Amino acid sequence: MSVQIDYTSRDFSGYRDALLQYATQVLPEWTSRSPADFGMVMVELFAYQGDIISFYQDRIADESFLATATQRSSVVAIAQQLGYQPHPAIPASGQVAFAPAPGLDAPVTLPPGTQVLTDYIPNLDRAIIYELTSAVTVPTYTTPVPQAVGLVVEGTTQGDRRLSLYPSSSGEPEETVPVEDIGTSDGAQSQVFALAQSPVQLDTVRVFLDDGVGGAEWTRVRDFLLLRDTDPAFTATTDDQGVTHIVLGDGQNGSIPATGIKLAAAYRTGGGAYGNVAQGAIVDLADGLPGVTVVGSAPMAGGADEETTEQIRVNAPRLFRTQGRAVSAQDYADLALAVPGVANASAVVRSSSAVTIYIIGPNNLVPSEGQRDAVAQFVQERALSGVIVNVVSGSLVPVNVGDTERPVRVSVLPQYRRDTVRLAVQRAIQQVFAPPETTLGARISISRIYAAIQDVTGVDWVVIPLMARADLPQSATADVICRRSEIPIVGNTVVTASGGV
Known part of the structure; x- marks a missing residue:
């Protein structure tokens, strides 16, 4: 007996109808279709269960593809398979000025890691901590009062004990670092150890083998592909829950520590857009130091939240396409995305031997000098022979939509x-300029703004009398066209509404 099966009908009603159709062929004597009939109860239970199973089958299939996955864990896993590591939160940095207090009669050296902090911030329920990246010497007190300036970065060094490192082969002096014990090797392949604190600044992670007398440092790598079985190396990745994992080699690509050897890690935590505080926000040393005061600070910049899921969807395929080499202009731009803290990039070929890459940080922030240097080094290593790579920060171009004299006029439906509705329209306009909706060299059309506003529930009609770049005459409505070095951001947005309740 042949049965025609509609494989596209996979919901409750489809399964129910199919089961009843099959029942008329194998049990023709059963004709009752009453909801109270026990046979109908069983048919509907099987249809209900089939509907649930079909739902999960569809969800599993969707989570296997970058474009349709909804869980961040799935998007991160697919991106890592493509060789793309989504960037974690990035710490802000800037300069802080120190001065001697009256009576200081000998210079005081502040070692790297000395902590300074802001006042209490209610939104965070804490102060923000920054640490010196290098030693700063505060001179003795004189008149006028001298100052010493040091670079600080947001975050905190972790570790509950100090580990002495063996001298390197170059004969450099012994170093002592604060470390956290992360586990003991069991001799297995590809061992994984989790760091206790988060969010971890990945570029600060160091791993040591501790034999009880001193520590031998292992090398951090992006992957184990080109390693030998004796290479002491590890990788560090952060999962979708914000936990950072240390992964060791398998004995063929990367060495395996001997059984019983203890492992320790040194790293810093912190990072996020909250660290971009204003000038003068850093006010004191975390641990009071007699004779030294904080007298000022520059604006902290460069801090950014972790990469969004939508940004990962855009950037991961672009990096995979390059296959680790730069030939075309697009290759140079795509390779820049592999550097943590680069959310958008555009490359311009100046000549056969010079390429300029414009970069933008997460949330359309201007990248720091360190990020620009990191991009230049990373891309230069993969560039064609004889090509010089220059990296420049992209320019932010505010776009005004309406002003006080010519606001965006919205008519609201009566109910x-x-x-x-007015607030929803303002958010819709801002969303047009939010990453990853905009890119370097983007064109923002007036029709795109109209479409975004018309999609707002409750809008009857809308008139936009003004849309223009902030650096051009504010006289008309026209598409906004940006150069390859420019990215549009939302400027002044003035909306008025009429009608409604």
């Missing part, structure tokens, strides 16, 4: 609250 909707006017103020609620």
